[in-house]
Amino acid sequence: MPKYLVQASYTAEGMKGLLAEGGSGRKAAVEQVVSSCGGRLETIYFAYGEEDFYCVLDFPDQVSMxxxxxxxxxSGALHSKTIPLLTVEEIDEAAKKSVSFRPPGA
Incomplete structure (x- = not known):
């Protein structure tokens, strides 16, 4: 299953929800929404700074993600960035592909 890293920061309203529910409540909410499309929450970490949490998700396909x-x-409760993750084997496969490319000015 394809894996994705999600980086997110809560809006003020979203942070109020986190304060009310705690980390366990939000983790349960993430698990529920992810499983509703056939996905699985691999891990979730809360942080402070520019991002409020990071999670790794497995999904059957890109459309579900x-x-x-x-x-x-x-919902307006957060701002997020989703990053597709590739395995070592997928990178090995990509490295073996023949690509026709001409750099600018060459």
Whole structure:
């Protein structure tokens, strides 16, 4: 299953929800929304600084991840960035592909 790293920061309203529910409540909410599209929460970490939390998710396909991202962002409770993660084996496969490329000015 494809893996994704999600980096997110709460809006003021989202942070109020975190304060009310605690980390356990938000983790349960993430697990619920992710499983609703056939995904799985691998891990979640809360942080402070520019981002408020990071999680690694498994999804059966890109469309499922996109559906979750759009729905959660539309709530206005957070701002997020989703990064596809590749395995070592996938990078090995990509490195073996023949690519026709000409750099600018060459």
């Amino acid at each position: 996109a559906a979750i991202a759009m729905t959660v962002r539309a």
